Amino acid sequence: xxxxxxxxxxxxxxxxxxxxxxxxxxxxxxxxxxxxxxxxxxxxxxxxxxxxxxxxxxxxxxxxxxxxxxxxxxxxxxxxxxxxxxxxxxxxxxxxxxxxxxxxxxxxxxxxxxxxxxxxxxxxxxxxxxxxxxxxxxxxxxxxxxxxxxxxxxxxxxxxxxxxxxxxx
Numbered sequence: 001x002x003x004x005x006x007x008x009x010x011x012x013x014x015x016x017x018x019x020x021x022x023x024x025x026x027x028x029x030x031x032x033x034x035x036x037x038x039x040x041x042x043x044x045x046x047x048x049x050x051x052x053x054x055x056x057x058x059x060x061x062x063x064x065x066x067x068x069x070x071x072x073x074x075x076x077x078x079x080x081x082x083x084x085x086x087x088x089x090x091x092x093x094x095x096x097x098x099x100x101x102x103x104x105x106x107x108x109x110x111x112x113x114x115x116x117x118x119x120x121x122x123x124x125x126x127x128x129x130x131x132x133x134x135x136x137x138x139x140x141x142x143x144x145x146x147x148x149x150x151x152x153x154x155x156x157x158x159x160x161x162x163x164x165x166x167x168x169x
Contacts, residue, residue: 071133075140082141087150105144
């Protein structure tokens with residue numbers, strides 16, 4: 001009985017996997033079509049060409065990809081450093097105003113990001129950092145969701161026990 005259930009589950013998961021990968025397949029196949037055959041409703045590209053891919057990869061596109069990579073790496077490294085320090089301070093240290101500050105941080109997680117985009121833009125505009133790396137980095141670093149995740153990690157019993165075992169080895 002259990003083997004039959006596992007087989008049924010495997011079939012369902014394979015079907016769901018195919019359904020989820022189908023849009024990626026369509027995207028890949030359409031990328032090899034030219035302007036005249038883009039909207040043809042076939043699943044297989046009859047005469048594949050690199051025309052559309054060549055026209056998409058321009059120097060501006062490569063600069064945009066480089067900028068995206070630079071921002072992603074910078075935000076990840078800086079946020080990891082800042083948020084881990086703040087998370088450690090909230091988890092392990094006692095200081096005046098700790099509970100009200102933590103309440104404010106947790107409360108900000110309930111505000112949808114889309115509702116603060118315009119105020120964030122206005123602040124960046126007043127600071128004169130629009131159209132710059134600082135205008136992208138500053139709002140991204142002020143996101144406090146990573147802080148709460150790192151705080152939960154630092155407070156987790158698994159981390160405490162693994163650090164204790166490392167300290168006695």
